[in-house]
Amino acid sequence: MQNSAIINSIDLIESAKEVFDIEANSVLELKNRLNGDFIKAIDIIYASKGKVVVTGMGKSGLIGRKIASTLCSTGTPAVFLHPAESTHGDSGIISRSDVVIAISNSGETKELLNLLPLILRFGVPLIGVTGGLNSTLAQKSDVVLNISVKREACPLNKAPTASTTATLAMGDAIAVCLLKKRGFSYEDFLLYHPSGSLGKGILYKVGELMVKGDDIPVISQDVSFEQAIVFVSEKRLGTALLVDDNSKLQGVLTDGDIRRAVIKHPNVSNLMVKDVMTKNPKTICESELCAKALAIMEKFSITSLAVVDENNVPVGLLHIHDLLRAGVA
Numbered sequence: 001m002q003n004s005a006i007i008n009s010i011d012l013i014e015s016a017k018e019v020f021d022i023e024a025n026s027v028l029e030l031k032n033r034l035n036g037d038f039i040k041a042i043d044i045i046y047a048s049k050g051k052v053v054v055t056g057m058g059k060s061g062l063i064g065r066k067i068a069s070t071l072c073s074t075g076t077p078a079v080f081l082h083p084a085e086s087t088h089g090d091s092g093i094i095s096r097s098d099v100v101i102a103i104s105n106s107g108e109t110k111e112l113l114n115l116l117p118l119i120l121r122f123g124v125p126l127i128g129v130t131g132g133l134n135s136t137l138a139q140k141s142d143v144v145l146n147i148s149v150k151r152e153a154c155p156l157n158k159a160p161t162a163s164t165t166a167t168l169a170m171g172d173a174i175a176v177c178l179l180k181k182r183g184f185s186y187e188d189f190l191l192y193h194p195s196g197s198l199g200k201g202i203l204y205k206v207g208e209l210m211v212k213g214d215d216i217p218v219i220s221q222d223v224s225f226e227q228a229i230v231f232v233s234e235k236r237l238g239t240a241l242l243v244d245d246n247s248k249l250q251g252v253l254t255d256g257d258i259r260r261a262v263i264k265h266p267n268v269s270n271l272m273v274k275d276v277m278t279k280n281p282k283t284i285c286e287s288e289l290c291a292k293a294l295a296i297m298e299k300f301s302i303t304s305l306a307v308v309d310e311n312n313v314p315v316g317l318l319h320i321h322d323l324l325r326a327g328v329a
Contacts, residue, residue: 015155018153019153019161022151022152022153022161022162023153023161023162023165023166025150026149026150026162026163026165026166027165027166027169029149029150029166030147030166030169030170030173033146037143037144037145038145038173040142040143041127041143041145041174042174042177042178042181044099044125044127044142044143045076045099045127045174045178046178046181046182048097048098048099048125049097050077050095050096050097050098050099051077051078051079051095051098051099052068052071052076052077052078052079052098052099052100052101053078053079053080053081053093053094053098053099053100053101053124054067054068054071054078054079054080054081054100054101054103055080055081055082055083055086055100055101055102055103055112055115056083056102056103056104056109056112057082057083057084057104057109057111057112058109058160059160059164060103060104060105060109060160060164060167061080061082061083061103062164063103063164063167063168063171064080064101064103064171065080066168066171067101067103067167067168067171067172067174067175068080070171070172070175071171071174071175071178074175074176074178074179074184075178075179075182075184076175076178076179076182079093081093081094081115083109083111083112083114083115084111086111086114086115086118091115091118094118094119094122094124095122096122096123096124098124099124099125099126099127100119100124100125100126100127101127101129101174102115102116102119102126102127102128102129102130102137102141103129103130103167104128104129104130104132104135104137105130105131105132105147105148105160105163105164105167106130106131106132106135107128107130107131107132107133107134107135107136107137107138108132108135108136108137109137112137113136113137116136116137116140120140125142125143126140126141126142126143127141127142127143127144127145128140128141128143128144128145129144129145129147129167129170129171130144130145130146130147130148131146131147131148131149131163132148133146133148145170147163147166147167147170148163149162149163149166150162153165204289204290204326204328205286205287205288205289205290206284206285206286206287206288206289206290206293206305206307206316206318207286207287207307207316208290209290209318209322209323209326209328210286210307210315210316210317210318210322211237211316211317211318211319211322212315212316215235216241216314216315216316216317217231217232217235217237217239217240217241217317218240218241218242218243218247218314219231219240219241219242219243219273220242220243220244220245221242221243221244221250221251221273221274221277222272222273222274223272223273224271224272224273225261225268225271225272225273225275225276226268226269226271227273228240228242228253228273229258232253232255232258237304237317237319238254238255238303238304238319239252239253239254239255239304239317239319240252240253240273241306241314241317242273242274242277243313243314247313247314248311248312248313249281249283249306249308249312249313249314250274250277250279251274251277251278251279251280251281252277252278252281252304252306253273253276253277253278254278254303254304257276257277257278260276261276264276281306282296282300282302282305282306283305283306283307283308283312284296284305284306284307284308284318285307285308285309285310286307286309286315286316290318290323290326290328291328293305293318293323294320294323294328297320297323303319303320304317304318304319304320305317305318
């Protein structure tokens with residue numbers, strides 16, 4: 001075994017970079033292999049009335065578990081079947097309406113091949129994910145997805161590294177394409193993630209957490225800047241919603257707008273608030289999910305959203321503090 005003392009930090013960094021290059025190239029090479037077989041695999045899974053049974057041994061099995069999990073969370077029911085356990089009763093999980101995705105880089109994994117007679121007897125569609133295009137698995141599969149790599153990232157070219165990365169990427173591509181084909185929405189995704197902040201986002205709608213009624217900080221855009229400052233201070237929300245004579249939202253005045261205006265205009269006594277307000281502010285409807293509101297706030301680095309109706313009339317204000325108190329943020 002090589003003396004680790006002679007391997008310096010530069011060597012380690014270069015080795016890590018080489019791993020990244022090998023694995024990245026292995027994934028990029030998959031792009032050139034996308035053809036009718038990939039489309040056929042997607043169509044088979046989409047048309048299935050049952051679930052997807054993913055199976056694989058060793059490192060392929062670990063990747064298979066992740067693929068099954070990703071499929072489940074994106075709208076395609078899936079389970080993982082350990083091939084070694086399948087011949088001891090667990091194969092009963094496969095029904096005639098299912099689809100099987102079998103993963104084996106070599107295509108000759110003994111435990112996996114032992115499962116093939118049952119799959120063939122049931123007439124279940126078999127999608128082989130393999131680098132062995134002339135292997136037994138490839139020959140028995142209805143569709144073959146090629147995940148072969150030029151070499152593993154392991155310097156011995158033995159440990160599954162680049163091949164498992166390529167397999168994982170192929171599984172993600174399958175899941176995402178099915179997601180799009182099913183029209184799987186943002187709200188659908190949240191329904192499959194009921195725990196944590198995502199789950200709380202689906203539990204709450206904007207209308208449930210927003211400031212409403214007399215507490216909405218609405219004021220005319222035709223008031224003076226000084227009047228608006230007093231109003232913002234009184235409401236203690238750090239924001240004023242500025243409307244026209246028809247009560248339609250025209251802009252917002254935030255603490256940040258106030259600071260910038262004071263710096264730019266040393267004498268504010270003759271300044272009107274509509275001259276310094278933020279025009280065309282980000283808004284949201286009260287029927288939207290709070291998770292969506294949080295995403296908008298994070299994207300645009302803002303702390304509150306005006307809540308408006310179909311006529312752009314303010315009906316509330318949602319502040320980041322409201323989301324924090326509810327545990328959404």
